[in-house]
Each structure stands twice: as structure tokens, then as C-alpha cells.
Amino acid sequence: MMTRAYAEECDRADPLSGFRGEFHLPVDAEGRQLIYFAGHSLGLQPKAAAKLVQEELDDWSRHGVLGHHTARRPWIRYHEELTAHTAELTGAGAHEVVNMNSLTVNLHLLMVSFYRPTAERFRILIERGAFPSDRYAVESQIRFHGFDPASALIELAPRAGEDVLAAADIEAAIERAGASLALVLLPGVQYLTGQALDLAPIAVAGHRAGAIVGFDLAHAIGNVELSLHAGDADFAVWCSYKYLNAGPGSLGGAFVHERYAETLERPRFAGWWGHNKETRFLMGPDFRPIPGAEGWQLSNPPILSTAPLIASLDIFRRAGIGRLRAKSIELTGFLARLVEARLAGRVAIVTPREPGARGNQLSLRIVGGAANGRRVFEWLEAAGAICDWREPDLIRAGPTPLYNTFTEVFRFVELLEQIVAYRAERP
Numbered sequence: 005m006m007t008r009a010y011a012e013e014c015d016r017a018d019p020l021s022g023f024r025g026e027f028h029l030p031v032d033a034e035g036r037q038l039i040y041f042a043g044h045s046l047g048l049q050p051k052a053a054a055k056l057v058q059e060e061l062d063d064w065s066r067h068g069v070l071g072h073h074t075a076r077r078p079w080i081r082y083h084e085e086l087t088a089h090t091a092e093l094t095g096a097g098a099h100e101v102v103n104m105n106s107l108t109v110n111l112h113l114l115m116v117s118f119y120r121p122t123a124e125r126f127r128i129l130i131e132r133g134a135f136p137s138d139r140y141a142v143e144s145q146i147r148f149h150g151f152d153p154a155s156a157l158i159e160l161a162p163r164a165g166e167d168v169l170a171a172a173d174i175e176a177a178i179e180r181a182g183a184s185l186a187l188v189l190l191p192g193v194q195y196l197t198g199q200a201l202d203l204a205p206i207a208v209a210g211h212r213a214g215a216i217v218g219f220d221l222a223h224a225i226g227n228v229e230l231s232l233h234a235g236d237a238d239f240a241v242w243c244s245y246k247y248l249n250a251g252p253g254s255l256g257g258a259f260v261h262e263r264y265a266e267t268l269e270r271p272r273f274a275g276w277w278g279h280n281k282e283t284r285f286l287m288g289p290d291f292r293p294i295p296g297a298e299g300w301q302l303s304n305p306p307i308l309s310t311a312p313l314i315a316s317l318d319i320f321r322r323a324g325i326g327r328l329r330a331k332s333i334e335l336t337g338f339l340a341r342l343v344e345a346r347l348a349g350r351v352a353i354v355t356p357r358e359p360g361a362r363g364n365q366l367s368l369r370i371v372g373g374a375a376n377g378r379r380v381f382e383w384l385e386a387a388g389a390i391c392d393w394r395e396p397d398l399i400r401a402g403p404t405p406l407y408n409t410f411t412e413v414f415r416f417v418e419l420l421e422q423i424v425a426y427r428a429e430r431p
Contacts, residue, residue, distance in 0.1 A: 006345055011338070011410040020331055020405060023323055026051055027249070027407045032388055039389040039412045039419075043404035044195075044223060044365045047249030050319060053312035060307050077314075083305045089317035090257060093325055094221070094240070095231035099296035100262050103244070103313070104277075104305060107222055107256040108137045110241040113300055114258060115145045117272045118216045118239055119187045125214070126151050128187045129177060131169060132159040135195045138220055142189060158185075167354045168199040168361075175209040185215040192224025192240075196394055198355035198365035198402075200228050204235035211236065222246060225257070226320065227363045229329050232259050247364075247404070248320075250313035255305060260297040268293055275302025323406065331405035332364035338410055339366055339403060342417040350424050354398060365402035370424065373397070383423045389416050 015021060027048040030038045040048060063075035072080040086103045094101055104110065119128065126149070128142050146156045160177045162169055178188060188210040193200045203219055210217035219240040224230060226247030232240055240259040244250035264270060272293070276284065278301040280292040293299030320328070337359065343351055343366070354367040370377035374397035381393045391401040403413050 006342055008411065008414050011414040014334070014338070014410040018331065018410070020323055020327060021409070023319060024407045024409065026319055029407065030390065036388060039416050041389065041391045041401040041403055041408065041412075041416060043249075043407075044198075044227075044246055044363075044400060044402035045392050046252060047226075047246055047316070047404070048407055049251065050249055050312065050315040052315035052318070053251065056311040056315050057308055060311050079304070079307050082307055082310060083301075085314050086310070086317060089321050093225055093230065093317075093320060094259055095229070095235070096233045096259050097262055099265060099298075100233060101257060101259050102297040102301060103255050103257045103310070104301050105256050105258075106253070107220070107241050107243040108141055110256050110258045110300075111138065111141050111220070112145070113273055113302070114218065114239045114241060114260070115141070115187070117264075117270050117300070118218060119145055119149075120271070121146075121149050121151060121156070121186050125184060125186045127156050127158055127181055127184045128189060129158040129160060129181060129185060129215075130189050131191065131194065132161040133194075133196055134159075134191070135220065135222070138189065138191075167367075168194070168197050168356055169201070171202060171205065174201075174206055178206075178209040178213050178215070181215075182213055185210070185213050188215050188217045190219060192219050192221040192230065193227060193363040193365075195223050196367065196398060196400075198223075198362050198367050198400070200224070200356075200361055200363050202360075203237060204231065207236045207238075223363060223365070226325070226328075227332070229325055233261065237261060238264070244313050244316075248313060249316040249406075251309060254309050255313055258297055258300060260300065262296070265296045268295075268299075272300060273302070277301040277304050319406065328405045332403075333359040335403040335405060335408065335410065335413060336362060336364055336366055339401065339413045339417065342414065343368065343420075346417060346421050347424060351420065363402075364404060365400050367394075368399045368401060368420075369397055370399065380420070380423050383426075384419060387419050387423065389419050 027050055030040050032038055063071045067074050077085055083103050087098050090101045091098045143153045146153050158181055207217045216238045219237055221240050221242035225242045238261055243256045245252055245254045274291045278293050278299045280294055340353055350371050352369045354369055355362045370380045377397050381399050391399055394400055
């Protein structure tokens, strides 16, 4: 169960193995294929992406401005090409999701609407070690409303000696904050540790305290199964360049629960593309937002950087997030078993071992300190294993079910074992 032969047998039996051929797989300067375990940072390029981008370039060259109506995928409703598949991946209704802007822009836009602090209820709960952009956005919103982050920001930390959050501690922190709590903003999957949070109980606890509940799904969408509507989140935001494979800096997305679809009086920063579609081109002065998440749009989407997302979402549609999640659990489980069997006492796994409590990333800490860990990471990269390093001392390795294999997991651990042993011999 821990051999190369076992890994190869798993690959032969993998019903999703054919999707690997639909991606461009990175190679080194000599043309040798790399072990690419960095899909949690930037997903690989679908081979169909170039064709879709070229089609938009061709339509632009042939039609000019008329392409808004006459392109093979008319640009005026281009983002709607993404809606059904996005709704499926997020567990939402089509009217509850929209693909637009970038993650942090969307976070700011939705906080304008959903962080409405008062003198009594003004605090925001996040996790300590949140992705920096989230923390910057939250602090700036707090200051914008005239409050001090020192008193308005609650940072929930793991227990002493632990690396991940306990579910009971999240709910207890919400309860303690009580009537002072305006917003709970937590990740679907924590970027540093790879911990997957159970979102529905967080929403229940937040609403019981009278707070709004939002989620950052940058590391969750396309990685774990989501149920935003049934789980009763108020809003969520995400990017598409990680697990959704849409390319560097590609389009983000947002979810707004349907209970807010017709609450048109809720404050928002308005833009033309969020205006009622039937009257948008009358160019009137009065903003009439589209009911649902589309009403938070500002501008029409960038067509050339949206096209790759169409290609990727089609792959997700055919693969199925349920099957991908099942393979993800098997891949990370195999990786964890190998690390524990072959590197016990030399490499620690920070990510939870329970399958439901992790995404497809394992965060590894090399024994011997951060400098030693950084050097191991650099040697892994030089040997052809691409993962990433995150301060202060973690290597994040993510075997992605769409294009990674069990054999690659085995080879990765072989390399890691060789490098760690070599480092131990040369302190």
C-alpha cells in the first residue's frame, strides 16, 4: 500500500486520469516533466484555453464593437457563460453568484453592503494568520468607518501548541463577542495550513449572535464541495486562478444569498454593469440594480481573461466536483501516509489528518527550523518538484486531482526523503 507499484495501480484504476491530458504540464529546461504540486497557488493551463482566447481575438478582429452582439459568445452577456457551472461548484442558485472583478475588490464591495457597524455592533472576527489581503481589507474597512482595529478586530488563534482551529473555539469566540459582533469573515480552506472549515455551523453561530457571515473561498472553490445556499452564508468571494485554472490574475467571483436579492435599499458601490439589463442602455441617471448577485457588478468583464475560465469550468462540469473531491482525499491521504511512514520525526504534517477537515493541500514543517525547511524547499524545486514556501516555516504541497497522479505523490516523497537525509548529513 506504500509502494510505487501500488501508486501505479491507483493511476491505472483512476476514472479521472484522462483529464490530465487536457492540461499543459510544466517541464524543466531539458524538457523533463516537473512534479507540479502548486495548483493551490496557480492552476495549470487547460489546453482548450488558447483556442477560446483565439476565438475572442478572431471575433474582435472581424466584428469590432459589433462583437458585443455578434461574437460566437456575445460579449454583452459573456459572464453568463460561467454562471451555471459556478453555481454548481458553490452550491448556490444561479441568481446568487456572479463572476466579476478580483477577490479583494469583491470583498471590499460586499463589505460596503454587509459591514454596517454601529457604536454597539462594530467588531469583525477573522482567523489569526488570515491571508494578508483579507486582513488589509478588513482593517481598512474598520478604519474607514471610524473604528480602531485594536478594539474592533478579533483574531481567533489555534490553541497553544496546535496549528489549526478547533470548531468549538470558533463558535465560542462568536458567542463571546455577542452583540458587539458585526461580521464573521473566515476562509473555506485556510491558505497556510490547508484546514477546511465546516461553514454551515459557523453561519448558524454567527446569525445566532446577530452578525453577518461571509467567507473567503479562494482556496475552497474547485477544491472542496460547497453548499453556500443551504449553509446560509450571507456572502462569499473567491478567485479563479488557483483550483479553477483560469490563469494568473483572472476573474474573481462572489455569492450573495437570495434573501438579499430584492433588498435594493442595502448600501452598495454601484456600477453600470450592475444596472437593470432591460434599461441599461437607456443611459438613465437612476441606478436600478439587477436583483441578485449580478447587481453588485461594476463593469463588463475582461473577455480575454475570462475565456480560460470557460474552458476550465467545462472540465469541472465533465469531471464532477464530487469525484474530484473523492480523488483529492485519496491523493492527500496517500501523501500523508507516505510522509508519516518514511519521514516520521523529520517532517511534520500541519494539515488535519481527517479527510473532511482538509483540502487537497498538505502543509509540511521540516524539523530543524525555518532555515532548514527553506533549504529543503529550494532543493525540492531544483530537483523538479514544484510546491511553495510560506512563512514562517511551511512547505505547501498540493496534488491536484484534475492533473496530478499517485505516482507523482510517490516520487515527491522519494525526493523529499532523499533531500532531508542529505541535509541531515550536512548540517
